[in-house]
Amino acid sequence: MKIVKNVLAGAFLSAGLATAAAAETTIYYGHSGPDRGTVPAALKWFGGRIEELSAGDLMLDVQWGGALFKATGSVQAIGDGVADAGSVIAAYFQKEMAAYSLADLPLGGPDPWVGLRATDKLMRTAPGIKEHLEQQSLVYIGTFTASDVNVACKGVEINSIHDIAGKKVRGAGVYGKVFAELGATMVNLNVYEAYQALDTGLIDCTQGYSYIVPALKWFEVIDNYTLLNWGQIGGYGMFMNKYTYDSLSDDQRAVLTQTGEELADKFAQIVIGANSKAVTAMKENKLDSEVKLIEVAAEESTALTAATEPFLDTWKENATSVGLNAHELIEIYTSAVAEFSKELEEQGYPWTRE
Template identity: 25%
Template sequence: MTRTTTSALTLAFALIAGTAHADTLTYITYKPQGANDAHSRSLQWFVDKFAERTGGKHTIEVFWGGSVAAVGETPEALANGVGDMGDIVTPYFPDQFPLNNAIGFFIPQPMDSREVGQAMVDWHAEYPEFVEELSSQNLHAVSFRPLENYGLLCKDPVENMADLEGKRVRSYGFAYPALIEAMGATPVSITTSDTYEALERSIVDCAPIGPVLARGFKYDEVAKYYIEMPFGASFGHILTMNLDSYKALDDDTRAVLDQLGEDYMVEYASMLEAEETRVLELWQEELGVSVLPFPDEELTALIDHQGVQAVRAEWEDKAEATGLEIEGILAKLRF
């Protein structure tokens, strides 16, 4: 985002925020309020609980749907005080937040969604470099929103690795392009918003995703086979606060916010799991999506592929350059 854009956003938001009560924090998110998914519903839970636990002394006003900052602008917007809090979609910023994107360099990895969330909590508590990566950009992590376990949604059945030979697979980030090539398939870089059409028009044959997100983006309307590939859970979002705003809170309010961040992860995980159960039932009963098993060992064998190892080594080099002791982290990321 350019300096001019940041200044314009700051001015626009100042006009909005100027009408808010002095004890109102502002939250900016790309999520639409009417999405009715685990992300938006858990955020509303967070907002409601914050008001309840502060006895109404403090509230959070949410600006939904990217109305203040688009998803790609959020880190800089928050750092510059364009909103007190917001969602940072971490995988979109692997160079800006390499440590906090560790999981994105290690696909497949063995942790599920709850374990990924706990890993992020543990790493922030045990390794100051994770906190410093954010604080150096005037940001503070309030909580974490891991994504679900990912599989592969395809237009045709896939029973083993041989069936993926020559397939075109939607790709993004660092790990997936290398892993897809190791599968013998062709990675195709496509945005989330363009993937529906790409599947519909057979520009791509498959896309890595979880059931909840597949239903949310309606990919399951145009691709009817979900392959249970053991990619592990992806890490998604950091519920982030402007560091100056966080420090300006009184001790009691800061304690409420810290505890709420811990409780949020539990509530969000429960919502996500319930939503996945609902989607799987819809797939079986109404939407006609087949869930197919996949031989785990065929995927995990690809970890030794030169390209996959190169991506992992890239993260290790970046992490060690910060002074981070990486062995404890790698122990959770390796099969």
């Protein structure tokens, strides 16, 4: 069996026929970003892992750079069968990804592994989520995280929440909204536009993630980087077209489930490694330009989390509006955060254990 949607262009069909000899089932996967970075590394691992577990019966064919759909069109494209599966960013789909967007709030804390495991448990076990996704012809496969949100600045510093007021900032999701409530002037840019905006003075600071500092060469246009110890963007993951998923054999679905569950640990290892390497490079002045590393005090992180409360209420209203039990979802998620935080404290990360 091989999966190819009728709506795919003839070139894709030809490519699919060429790979039929290598695998019985080729899953066409759409990713809006380029073929570099933490998520692409995880997607390549995922493809290799399903091929390994299925003894060559499953293969992932990733179409990069928005070739199948843009990030803002992912839910409809996957649901319509433009792709068999693809990457979805919850922030673009508040109604469609109402449950998943809970992971974009700082309830999970800043640790990527804790957030990934808690989010994966939420999406697999919480009542109502599976049914809500099926209404959109979607099936959840596994989760990524953009990782913990910090802030990079040029010419100014963020040492406390009081320093946020009056700054021109590019924000990320609810974290940007909190900065706006604390007096920042928010500038609507994507992460790839931040470099030029910092360089030209259009913005003073940009929220972002540690691995981006070397990856996008922010070190050339910033002079300091503040670790907020606040929260992460966790509503970012893999979804599959329900009809495609249902057409797979029981064994094939089991492979996708196992690999999707393993993805939380694997992606945490990838992104934590990348973040740690970047922070160490800043701390030890190993980048081409010096970047001062700042870490806010614990009470500042607590104050930032408290400032998020109104947005949690907005999330509850949104989840309730699509028929989900918001309070139950929060309870499941926060319990999972506590469970995996305890496991981390007692045993360390899975890849460091004997």
